[in-house]
Amino acid sequence: MFSRRDFLRAGLHSSTLAALAPTIPAFLADSARAAPAQRDGRILIVIQLSGGNDGINTVVPFADEGYAKYRNALRLPKDDLLKISNEFGLHPSMRDAARLLEDGRLAVVHGVGYPNPSRSHFKSMAIWQSANAKLSRGDVPDAESKAVLGWIGQALDGGRKPADGSPGAVYIGTEALPVALRGRRSAASVMNRLEDSILALKADAKSTLAGLGSGQDLAAFVMRSTLDAYSTSDRMAEVIRARDRDARYPATGLAGRLKTIARLIKGGVGTRIFYTSQSTYDTHYVQLSLHADLLGELSGALRAFLDDLSAAKLADRVLVFCFSEFGRRVQENGSQGTDHGTAGPVFLAGPKVQAGLLGEAPKLLDLKDGDLKMTVDFRRVYASVLRDWLNLPSQIALGGDFEPFPLLRR
Amino acid sequence: MSNSWDAKGAWSLYRPHAEAPWNLRRVVHLHRRAGFAATWSELQRDLKDGPDAAINRLLKGESRREGVPDDFASIADMLATQAVESADAMRLKAWWLYRMLWTPDPLAERLTLVWHNHFATSNAKISDPAIMRRQNEIFRKYGRGPFGELLKAVVHDPALLIWLDAPANRKGRPNENLARELMELFTLGIGHYSETDVKEAARGLTGWRVKNGAFHEWPPDHDDGEKTLLGRKGHWKGDDVVAMLLKHPATARRLAWRVCEWLMGENAVDDSALDALAAGLREHDLNIGWAVETVLRSQAFFAERNLGNRVLGPVEYLIGLARALECFDPPPSSLLLAEWSAQMGQDLFYPPNVGGWPGGRDWLSSQGIIARANYAATLVEGRLTRYPSSPNFLAQARRHGRGRSLDDLLTFYIELLTGAPPEPAWRKRLRASLGGEAGLNANTVRAAVALICASPQVQLA
Numbered sequence: 001m002f003s004r005r006d007f008l009r010a011g012l013h014s015s016t017l018a019a020l021a022p023t024i025p026a027f028l029a030d031s032a033r034a035a036p037a038q039r040d041g042r043i044l045i046v047i048q049l050s051g052g053n054d055g056i057n058t059v060v061p062f063a064d065e066g067y068a069k070y071r072n073a074l075r076l077p078k079d080d081l082l083k084i085s086n087e088f089g090l091h092p093s094m095r096d097a098a099r100l101l102e103d104g105r106l107a108v109v110h111g112v113g114y115p116n117p118s119r120s121h122f123k124s125m126a127i128w129q130s131a132n133a134k135l136s137r138g139d140v141p142d143a144e145s146k147a148v149l150g151w152i153g154q155a156l157d158g159g160r161k162p163a164d165g166s167p168g169a170v171y172i173g174t175e176a177l178p179v180a181l182r183g184r185r186s187a188a189s190v191m192n193r194l195e196d197s198i199l200a201l202k203a204d205a206k207s208t209l210a211g212l213g214s215g216q217d218l219a220a221f222v223m224r225s226t227l228d229a230y231s232t233s234d235r236m237a238e239v240i241r242a243r244d245r246d247a248r249y250p251a252t253g254l255a256g257r258l259k260t261i262a263r264l265i266k267g268g269v270g271t272r273i274f275y276t277s278q279s280t281y282d283t284h285y286v287q288l289s290l291h292a293d294l295l296g297e298l299s300g301a302l303r304a305f306l307d308d309l310s311a312a313k314l315a316d317r318v319l320v321f322c323f324s325e326f327g328r329r330v331q332e333n334g335s336q337g338t339d340h341g342t343a344g345p346v347f348l349a350g351p352k353v354q355a356g357l358l359g360e361a362p363k364l365l366d367l368k369d370g371d372l373k374m375t376v377d378f379r380r381v382y383a384s385v386l387r388d389w390l391n392l393p394s395q396i397a398l399g400g401d402f403e404p405f406p407l408l409r410r
Numbered sequence: 411m412s413n414s415w416d417a418k419g420a421w422s423l424y425r426p427h428a429e430a431p432w433n434l435r436r437v438v439h440l441h442r443r444a445g446f447a448a449t450w451s452e453l454q455r456d457l458k459d460g461p462d463a464a465i466n467r468l469l470k471g472e473s474r475r476e477g478v479p480d481d482f483a484s485i486a487d488m489l490a491t492q493a494v495e496s497a498d499a500m501r502l503k504a505w506w507l508y509r510m511l512w513t514p515d516p517l518a519e520r521l522t523l524v525w526h527n528h529f530a531t532s533n534a535k536i537s538d539p540a541i542m543r544r545q546n547e548i549f550r551k552y553g554r555g556p557f558g559e560l561l562k563a564v565v566h567d568p569a570l571l572i573w574l575d576a577p578a579n580r581k582g583r584p585n586e587n588l589a590r591e592l593m594e595l596f597t598l599g600i601g602h603y604s605e606t607d608v609k610e611a612a613r614g615l616t617g618w619r620v621k622n623g624a625f626h627e628w629p630p631d632h633d634d635g636e637k638t639l640l641g642r643k644g645h646w647k648g649d650d651v652v653a654m655l656l657k658h659p660a661t662a663r664r665l666a667w668r669v670c671e672w673l674m675g676e677n678a679v680d681d682s683a684l685d686a687l688a689a690g691l692r693e694h695d696l697n698i699g700w701a702v703e704t705v706l707r708s709q710a711f712f713a714e715r716n717l718g719n720r721v722l723g724p725v726e727y728l729i730g731l732a733r734a735l736e737c738f739d740p741p742p743s744s745l746l747l748a749e750w751s752a753q754m755g756q757d758l759f760y761p762p763n764v765g766g767w768p769g770g771r772d773w774l775s776s777q778g779i780i781a782r783a784n785y786a787a788t789l790v791e792g793r794l795t796r797y798p799s800s801p802n803f804l805a806q807a808r809r810h811g812r813g814r815s816l817d818d819l820l821t822f823y824i825e826l827l828t829g830a831p832p833e834p835a836w837r838k839r840l841r842a843s844l845g846g847e848a849g850l851n852a853n854t855v856r857a858a859v860a861l862i863c864a865s866p867q868v869q870l871a
Contacts (some may be wrong), residue, residue, distance in 0.1 A: 069803075117592075120590065121763070121764075122594070142461070167776065174752070174757065175755075176762065176772040176773075177772055189777065190755070190775035190776065190777045192777060197777060199780050202860065203843050203844055205864060207843050208839040209839075218675075218676055218721070219718070219866070220869075221771060222866040222867075222869050226866045228868075229775075229779035229780050232776040232780075233776075284575045284585050322751060333583055334578070334582065334584075334585075335578035335580075337575075353531070
């Protein structure tokens with residue numbers, strides 16, 4: 001059976017092209033005059049922990065009396081924790097993250113959330129992604145409305161487009177473009193494997209679209225999106241041709257996606273925002289082993305990624321930000337799992353972060369409706385990422401002025 | 411269409427008139443929205459016979475004239491059995507795509523797809539093709555009847571119960587997963603219930619389990635205390651919760667929205683039209699078949715502003731091309747179709763989450779667009795078949811009396827796929843990129859057809 005990959009190879013083979021097509025393929029001609037690889041500029045990588053991460057069992061407040069009170073079947077033994085202070089320890093499967101902390105490459109911000117928290121996955125994720133904590137019913141992007149824009153997409157609207165024609169933001173994964181990356185003008189694209197991004201048409205498709213695609217209607221949108229896609233294809237063909245160093249990554253899905261991101265960065269793609277996700281954090285049922293696997297995958301992938309970029313002398317350009325739409329309820333449920341909760345820790349990783357535990361941890365004996373009270377508004381974290389790291393305006397993206405929460409080393 | 415529901419405004423009956431004539435464009439529109447496109451001779455037949463005959467055929471499952479094997483049902487069942495016995499999810503995807511490609515009743519498969527998206531359940535958690543197949547058959551069986559029957563069948567079936575942790579929801583130890591999604595996604599929609607309603611509904615739903623692969627009520631786990639749900643007090647059980655949600659007017663509104671999300675394009679319906687359809691649904695026992703027929707026969711459906719304003723989903727695009735281009739002999743491998751569908755962003759039986767696929771403009775990521783173009787190239791090059799083949803699209807056009815010149819050939823395939831001739835500027839550019847008249851041979855014609863299939867114009871319907 002002829003696989004897609006075989007076809008791709010055949011499609012890229014120049015003699016096949018010459019034999020079958022009466023014209024020179026556009027993408028080969030275009031890439032010859034492509035812009036030089038970009039070597040500066042700061043990059044943000046967002047890892048979305050989808051489903052609601054149990055922050056309490058991630059950065060464990062073992063000294064808080066509430067931990068023993070509310071966590072019974074799910075209580076992690078104090079001696080197994082990777083202690084980071086007299087009060088907190090990382091989950092035992094987060095060895096690589098603990099190592100990053102020791103190296104000064106990981107920061108944890110406690111208790112990040114927003115007022116009047118929603119316990120709906122969709123609404124809370126929409127709030128985190130849009131940075132609009134007052135989303136009305138009609139604005140929840142449940143396909144009933146496409147009007148919601150993202151905090152990153154809107155911030156990119158106020159910045160310059162990558163000079164090399166790359167999209168401003170790239171989502172690595174198999175799902176639809178996250179709302180976070182939707183902007184009014186900025187372009188974002190979705191990618192799974194690099195190889196899948198190469199156009200294999202034998203005739204010059206790009207030239208049939210020239211000059212079309214103005215206006216605001218759907219037809220114009222499709223035309224523009226198609227032109228963007230063809231430009232991205234040209235760029236990827238170049239990255240694939242570039243040789244890759246032998247970086248070592250764990251054999252996990254998230255590590256594979258971060259490796260793809262590293263290849264794009266090392267290939268000089270001008271994109272400044274990469275976004276990916278790790279799912280199945282929605283641990284309502286028998287969560288201990290699943291949660292341990294997820295956190296192990298996360299911390300292993302993070303460390304491999306940062307080490308890879310260090311070896312390529314590019315690590316100083318990257319900041320990784322990990323968040324989840326909510327934490328879990330403090331009281332475990334009856335099925336050895338946890339239901340939807342509120343605030344939780346976020347992670348920032350990279351050589352430039354203010355490493356360690358930041359902010360004030362919520363108290364497990366001081367709850368509201370059985371859930372943690374947030375101590376840091378998530379938009380203060382965003383404000384810092386946008387202003388201090390990316391040098392992008394944050395006022396429109398965040399819907400107001402938020403005091404940046406200090407995250408970076410001075 | 412009797413009863414007291416009186417079709418006015420948007421949903422009044424379509425009758426061809428000067429601004430909305432019954433032309434090829436509307437025949438193509440009908441088949442691409444309600445089915446998976448159609449062959450040239452099916453289009454010509456429906457153009458000649460008029461809208462009533464064309465819609466009747468779709469509703470009765472008689473719209474397909476070509477490429478329907480006599481033994482369709484038995485082969486489909488065999489494929490499903492093999493997928494289940496081998497516990498291979500890839501083969502289950504292939505089975506469903508086989509159905510879409512060869513069924514005499516494409517509308518039924520489109521409805522099945524709508525419900526797969528509405529009650530989006532992923533095999534990523536279920537990990538059992540037998541359970542996924544069973545749910546899929548429920549969508550097919552109840553998908554065009556009263557929504558109450560569909561909802562009851564779906565919530566009494568293992569797939570959704572496992573997916574949303576129903577068996578872990580017990581008296582004194584509630585798990586809110588099923589209760590919340592039941593209200594937020596399957597019936598009312600967000601904004602029509604409170605957090606307390608979620609908690610109370612979860613209590614009502616306690617005691618629902620899966621036993622020996624079937625729904626099972628287990629009274630010892632049920633919380634039979636009094637609950638207040640949507641303002642009403644009672645000792646509500648799971649089925650009471652479902653019945654109360656079905657009666658709520660927001661459910662009819664959400665169903666009206668769901669039907670229009672499928673059959674109507676961007677900005678083609680307003681709130682009052684949705685309200686009217688919702689009112690009609692309430693008068694017709696939430697009968698989905700009634701709503702579908704009402705929309706398909708309406709003047710709103712055939713109005714100019716509802717043409718070409720919807721992004722085709724990956725599966726619609728993928729099956730539609732194979733059908734319209736008559737890729738019947740040899741047929742495309744449905745296993746490869748399943749791979750391409752995932753590549754385009756719609757991995758059947760693996761929706762991204764319980765909210766389903768976002769759809770619409772979101773389908774057109776760079777990766778999705780490249781995948782569509784590469785799929786089109788692979789299909790027309792004859793590389794999706796078990797053994798490489800060389801489809802002859804020039805001969806095909808000539809069988810239909812077209813393709814005497816390159817211009818006519820381009821026009822023919824663009825009419826087949828969009829229902830209208832190309833803008834002259836576009837046709838000129840296509841000609842140029844194909845090397846002009848000298849290129850009228852089987853190879854160039856394949857390149858031309860791939861180019862047309864990949865074009866932005868063909869992603870809309």
